[in-house]
Amino acid sequence: MSKRKPQAPLLPKLAGSVASLRQPGDIKVGDYVFLDAAFRRIADMRSNGACTRVLHFDDYHPKTVREAIITYRAPDRP
Structure with a gap:
Protein backbone atom coordinates (compact mmCIF):
# COMPACT_ATOMS: atom_id res chain seq x y z
CA MET A 1 0.00 0.00 0.00
CA SER A 2 1.22 3.43 -0.80
CA LYS A 3 0.97 6.19 1.74
CA ARG A 4 -0.66 9.43 0.73
CA LYS A 5 0.84 12.74 1.69
CA PRO A 6 -1.49 14.93 3.73
CA GLN A 7 -2.81 17.68 1.52
CA ALA A 8 -3.13 21.31 2.48
CA PRO A 9 -6.71 22.53 2.67
CA LEU A 10 -7.93 23.90 -0.64
CA LEU A 11 -8.38 27.63 -0.80
CA PRO A 12 -11.41 29.03 -2.57
CA LYS A 13 -10.47 30.70 -5.86
CA LEU A 14 -11.42 34.14 -7.09
CA ALA A 15 -10.82 34.62 -10.82
CA ARG A 53 -7.90 46.65 11.53
CA VAL A 54 -11.68 46.77 11.31
CA LEU A 55 -12.73 45.78 7.81
CA HIS A 56 -16.00 47.20 6.44
CA PHE A 57 -17.95 45.56 3.62
CA ASP A 58 -20.96 46.74 1.58
CA ASP A 59 -22.88 43.51 2.13
CA TYR A 60 -21.59 42.17 5.45
CA HIS A 61 -21.03 43.28 9.01
CA PRO A 62 -17.59 44.69 10.01
CA LYS A 63 -14.85 42.22 10.88
CA THR A 64 -12.01 42.92 13.29
CA VAL A 65 -8.65 41.49 12.22
CA ARG A 66 -5.90 41.06 14.82
CA GLU A 67 -3.73 38.47 13.07
CA ALA A 68 -2.77 37.40 9.56
CA ILE A 69 -5.65 36.37 7.27
CA ILE A 70 -5.90 35.23 3.66
CA THR A 71 -6.92 38.01 1.32
CA TYR A 72 -7.33 38.02 -2.46
CA ARG A 73 -5.83 40.74 -4.64
CA ALA A 74 -5.33 41.22 -8.38
CA PRO A 75 -1.70 40.43 -9.25
CA ASP A 76 -1.17 43.79 -10.95
CA ARG A 77 -2.17 45.72 -7.78
CA PRO A 78 0.80 46.56 -5.56
Whole structure:
Protein backbone atom coordinates (compact mmCIF):
# COMPACT_ATOMS: atom_id res chain seq x y z
CA MET A 1 0.00 0.00 0.00
CA SER A 2 1.22 3.43 -0.80
CA LYS A 3 0.97 6.19 1.74
CA ARG A 4 -0.66 9.43 0.73
CA LYS A 5 0.84 12.74 1.69
CA PRO A 6 -1.49 14.93 3.73
CA GLN A 7 -2.81 17.68 1.52
CA ALA A 8 -3.13 21.31 2.48
CA PRO A 9 -6.71 22.53 2.67
CA LEU A 10 -7.93 23.90 -0.64
CA LEU A 11 -8.38 27.63 -0.80
CA PRO A 12 -11.41 29.03 -2.57
CA LYS A 13 -10.47 30.70 -5.86
CA LEU A 14 -11.42 34.14 -7.09
CA ALA A 15 -10.82 34.62 -10.82
CA GLY A 16 -8.14 37.16 -11.60
CA SER A 17 -6.74 37.31 -8.08
CA VAL A 18 -4.01 35.78 -5.98
CA ALA A 19 -4.54 34.48 -2.45
CA SER A 20 -1.99 35.64 0.09
CA LEU A 21 -1.61 35.49 3.86
CA ARG A 22 -1.41 39.13 4.97
CA GLN A 23 -0.89 40.87 8.29
CA PRO A 24 -3.53 43.48 9.25
CA GLY A 25 -1.20 46.32 8.25
CA ASP A 26 -0.78 44.89 4.72
CA ILE A 27 -4.51 44.61 3.92
CA LYS A 28 -5.86 47.21 1.47
CA VAL A 29 -9.26 48.59 0.55
CA GLY A 30 -10.35 46.69 -2.56
CA ASP A 31 -8.94 43.33 -1.40
CA TYR A 32 -11.36 40.43 -1.03
CA VAL A 33 -11.90 38.16 1.97
CA PHE A 34 -13.79 34.84 1.92
CA LEU A 35 -16.46 35.00 4.66
CA ASP A 36 -19.57 32.86 5.11
CA ALA A 37 -19.17 31.06 1.77
CA ALA A 38 -18.82 34.27 -0.28
CA PHE A 39 -16.11 36.66 -1.38
CA ARG A 40 -16.53 40.05 0.30
CA ARG A 41 -14.82 43.16 -1.06
CA ILE A 42 -13.28 45.44 1.56
CA ALA A 43 -15.04 48.77 1.01
CA ASP A 44 -13.48 50.65 3.92
CA MET A 45 -11.11 50.02 6.76
CA ARG A 46 -10.31 51.56 10.14
CA SER A 47 -7.34 51.17 12.43
CA ASN A 48 -8.16 50.07 15.94
CA GLY A 49 -4.69 50.12 17.46
CA ALA A 50 -1.20 49.36 16.23
CA CYS A 51 -1.87 45.88 14.78
CA THR A 52 -5.64 45.74 14.46
CA ARG A 53 -7.90 46.65 11.53
CA VAL A 54 -11.68 46.77 11.31
CA LEU A 55 -12.73 45.78 7.81
CA HIS A 56 -16.00 47.20 6.44
CA PHE A 57 -17.95 45.56 3.62
CA ASP A 58 -20.96 46.74 1.58
CA ASP A 59 -22.88 43.51 2.13
CA TYR A 60 -21.59 42.17 5.45
CA HIS A 61 -21.03 43.28 9.01
CA PRO A 62 -17.59 44.69 10.01
CA LYS A 63 -14.85 42.22 10.88
CA THR A 64 -12.01 42.92 13.29
CA VAL A 65 -8.65 41.49 12.22
CA ARG A 66 -5.90 41.06 14.82
CA GLU A 67 -3.73 38.47 13.07
CA ALA A 68 -2.77 37.40 9.56
CA ILE A 69 -5.65 36.37 7.27
CA ILE A 70 -5.90 35.23 3.66
CA THR A 71 -6.92 38.01 1.32
CA TYR A 72 -7.33 38.02 -2.46
CA ARG A 73 -5.83 40.74 -4.64
CA ALA A 74 -5.33 41.22 -8.38
CA PRO A 75 -1.70 40.43 -9.25
CA ASP A 76 -1.17 43.79 -10.95
CA ARG A 77 -2.17 45.72 -7.78
CA PRO A 78 0.80 46.56 -5.56
